[in-house]
Amino acid sequence: MMMKRKWVALGALLLAGAGGYWAFEANKYRLPGVLQDWNDPVQPHRAISWQQGPANPPEGKRLPNIILIVADDLGYNDISLNGGGVAGVVKTPNIDALAREGVNFTTAYAANATCSPSRAAMMTGRYPTRFGFEYTAVPVEFAENLAHGEGVGPHRAIFHDELITPDIPAYPDMGVPASEVTIAEAVKAAGYHTLHIGKWHLGESPKLQPQAQGFDESLAILAGAAMFLPEDDPDTVNAKLPWDPIDRFIWANLRHAVTFNGSKRFHPKGHMTDYFADEAIKAIEANRNRPFFMYLAFNAPHTPLQATKADYDRLPQIKDHKARVYGAMIAQLDRRIGDVMAKLKDAGIDDNTLVIFTSDNGGAWYNGIQGLNAPFRGWKATFFEGGIRTPLFMRWPGGIAAGTQRADVTGHLDIFATIAAAGGAKLPEDRTIDSENILATPAKRPAMFWRSGNYRAVRAGDWKLQVTKRPEKARLYNLAADPTERHDLAASDPQRVAALRALIEAQNKGMAKPIWPGLVEGPIRIDVPLDAPWKDGQDYIYWTN
Numbered sequence: 041m042m043m044k045r046k047w048v049a050l051g052a053l054l055l056a057g058a059g060g061y062w063a064f065e066a067n068k069y070r071l072p073g074v075l076q077d078w079n080d081p082v083q084p085h086r087a088i089s090w091q092q093g094p095a096n097p098p099e100g101k102r103l104p105n106i107i108l109i110v111a112d113d114l115g116y117n118d119i120s121l122n123g124g125g126v127a128g129v130v131k132t133p134n135i136d137a138l139a140r141e142g143v144n145f146t147t148a149y150a151a152n153a154t155c156s157p158s159r160a161a162m163m164t165g166r167y168p169t170r171f172g173f174e175y176t177a178v179p180v181e182f183a184e185n186l187a188h189g190e191g192v193g194p195h196r197a198i199f200h201d202e203l204i205t206p207d208i209p210a211y212p213d214m215g216v217p218a219s220e221v222t223i224a225e226a227v228k229a230a231g232y233h234t235l236h237i238g239k240w241h242l243g244e245s246p247k248l249q250p251q252a253q254g255f256d257e258s259l260a261i262l263a264g265a266a267m268f269l270p271e272d273d274p275d276t277v278n279a280k281l282p283w284d285p286i287d288r289f290i291w292a293n294l295r296h297a298v299t300f301n302g303s304k305r306f307h308p309k310g311h312m313t314d315y316f317a318d319e320a321i322k323a324i325e326a327n328r329n330r331p332f333f334m335y336l337a338f339n340a341p342h343t344p345l346q347a348t349k350a351d352y353d354r355l356p357q358i359k360d361h362k363a364r365v366y367g368a369m370i371a372q373l374d375r376r377i378g379d380v381m382a383k384l385k386d387a388g389i390d391d392n393t394l395v396i397f398t399s400d401n402g403g404a405w406y407n408g409i410q411g412l413n414a415p416f417r418g419w420k421a422t423f424f425e426g427g428i429r430t431p432l433f434m435r436w437p438g439g440i441a442a443g444t445q446r447a448d449v450t451g452h453l454d455i456f457a458t459i460a461a462a463g464g465a466k467l468p469e470d471r472t473i474d475s476e477n478i479l480a481t482p483a484k485r486p487a488m489f490w491r492s493g494n495y496r497a498v499r500a501g502d503w504k505l506q507v508t509k510r511p512e513k514a515r516l517y518n519l520a521a522d523p524t525e526r527h528d529l530a531a532s533d534p535q536r537v538a539a540l541r542a543l544i545e546a547q548n549k550g551m552a553k554p555i556w557p558g559l560v561e562g563p564i565r566i567d568v569p570l571d572a573p574w575k576d577g578q579d580y581i582y583w584t585n
Contacts, residue, residue: 069185072211073293082297083306088259090323093233093330103231103331104436105384105393106459109377110162110335112155112239112265112342113420115403115412116429118370124414126367127358134378135431138397142435143444145478149451149488149499150401153420153427154585155264156241157492158400158452159337163222163242163253165456165467165475169491172555175585176264177214177241180204182289183559183585189285193574195563198582203557214556215243216253221468223456224254227333230465235323236260238316238337251301259300259319261312261339267296268312268339268346268369275311277352279345279365283571284406290344311348313340313369317376321383328387333463336380341369343407348372363409394436394462396455402427405564408571417525417566421583423490423497423506424525424566434458439479448482449499472550489547493558493584496544505530505540510561510582514541558584 117124121136121144151161156176157168168174187199216222224234236250236258243249243262250258269276271291281287296312297305308315320336347368354371358364377397384390403412403426405419418424432451434440439462457475460467467473476483487500494509502520507513514537516530530537565572566579 069181069289070292072179072181073295076293077295080305082295083304085307085309088300088319088322090235090319090326091233091257093327093332095329097329102392103464104439104462105327105332105334105389106227106232106463107334107336107380107393107395108162108455108459109380109395109397110159110238110337111373111397111399112337112339113401113404114341114370114373114399114431116416116426116431117412117414118341118403119431122431124411126370126409126412127360127363129357130355130367130371132370132374134374134381135397135433137381138377138395138435139431139433141437141442142395142433142440143446145432145434145446145448145450147447147449148398148430148432149449150399150428150430151452152490152492153401153423153583154492155239155342155400159239159242160216161452161474162398162455163216163224164220165223165453165460165473166220166471167453167474167489167551169551169554170472170474171217171220172552173216174492174554175556175558177211177243177556178264178585179211180208180559185289186285186562186585187560189288192563192565192570192580193576193578195580195582197560197562200557200559200561203559208556210245212244213248215245215248217555218247218252221471222254223459223465224250224333224335226254226456226460226465226467227463228254228256230460230463231331232463232465233327233330233332235327235332235334236337237320237323237334239264239266239339240337246302249302255335257301257323259298259316261298263294265290265339265342265344266294266298266312267344269310269348270296275348277347277349277365277368279362281343281345281362281406281408281571283408284343286406287343294344311346311372313338313372313376314348317379320380324380324383324387324389328389331463333459338373338376340373341366343404345369345407360409362407366407366409391438394434394439394459396459397431397433397435398452398455399430402429406570408569410569410572415524419564419566419569421564421585422566422581423492423495425519425523428490434479436462446478446482448478449485449488450476450478450483451488453488454478454483487543487547489544491548491551493561495581495584496548498540498544498547500540500543503536503540505537505544506581507541507544508581510563511580516540560585
């Protein structure tokens with residue numbers, strides 16, 4: 041009898057241990073948030089005191105102020121100027137006005153199809169692969185969570201645990217190397233006061249934070265996303281995406297928090313979009329009498345999908361809940377950009393301020409909303425036009441004729457040199473700069489390139505080639521005749537495929553080894569969102585990150 045009790049006790053202990061192990065494995069994706077809450081708990085809100093510029097404006101001609109506004113995962117069709125707006129009803133009059141009152145670059149491209157590398161290119165004027173910034177910076181736990189949850193039909197995600205080695209940088213050290221010259225450093229040397237407000241996602245360690253990369257002041261979300269409001273805030277309407285492992289990770293780990301000049305985290309006041317706009321307006325007032333460069337990086341409409349109740353209630357005609365929340369976020373973003381522009385006029389500095397607007401990449405497949413990037417195929421995390429065609433508007437009443445349209449192939453890469461030229465800053469001479477000043481003359485580069493692991497693409501003239509390993513395929517498109525990439529010409533024009541492959545290989549010879557590896561490859565269908573049912577024959581690619 042005694043022996044039987046011992047075996048029962050041992051069995052119970054083993055079961056408890058196994059249960060604990062499996063419980064830990066099932067919830068391991070929550071670990072980054074738990075550890076950060078332990079090490080850096082979110083403090084109550086505190087007011088920001090922006091450094092005050094001169095009391096009076098300088099005499100004579102002054103350098104233009106420069107504001108770079110970046111939206112997050114804003115789809116091409118989310119802007120009403122481009123023909124749509126969410127569900128065909130959400131208008132963006134203030135964003136549209138930036139194009140109509142300045143220059144609309146109608147063939148502009150993101151430097152990458154995901155957040156971090158695109159922002160790295162904007163900040164440095166270089167292909168991010170030149171300095172090893174090939175993949176979006178994420179914790180290993182995020183990659184594991186993605187691999188275990190991502191899949192469509194018979195295609196499952198692949199997690200490369202064999203690439204996890206002791207020399208992989210810790211997540212906070214994944215960012216733009218300190219040796220790179222940022223646009224903030226360049227214009228600061230030319231006499232600008234430099235301000236960063238919003239998303240960073242270019243490194244969280246002190247040596248990689250904005251204030252170490254040329255910004256005098258920084259009010260930041262250091263990570264790739266944050267909660268717009270606490271989940272249980274009475275003023276928020278939430279839309280969770282149960283089919284999406286990225287969304288699951290965000291709700292479990294991210295907080296309604298910001299940091300100022302490297303401070304401990306604290307709660308912002310209200311919805312994040314409102315907060316960043318309000319602080320941008322305060323910073324403009326503080327700097328109205330001196331040249332300033334402001335990088336205003338809203339995190340909308342990136343997930344988590346969270347709208348204010350007031351904005352949500354204005355869109356009863358949108359019946360799909362997640363689309364209504366998403367549309368409300370874009371309406372709010374547009375309205376607050378309008379408030380920032382109104383402040384420039386109120387401060388009397390509108391004519392002498394260059395405002396640049398763009399998005400970091402296309403709309404996301406995981407939102408479960410069709411048509412975000414119409415008329416183009418593809419999504420964020422694909423090199424189809426829907427993933428990399430981006431709005432690029434520049435407004436400067438004192439320097440750009442209103443109503444201008446330009447069709448030259450340009451994009452994020454050219455923001456660096458354009459800002460430098462407007463601000464009288466020098467470009468670095470000790471390295472290759474891929475950026476061109478497009479204020480006065482069209483971009484002249486013969487080709488534009490993209491790379492993420494074994495997925496590569498090039499546009500040369502009107503021709504575009506995409507090459508994937510999974511599936512093993514080359515896709516060739518004539519964008520002049522087929523701008524939405526419906527007709528693959530690879531089989532009928534193998535010589536052109538070979539020539540464009542050669543361009544890609546030549547470009548890759550000048551690129552650096554990734555600073556950190558792409559740990560996960562996930563399948564993404566080109567023409568339907570993540571929550572759509574699988575059907576045989578659907579086109580897909582594998583994206584590496």
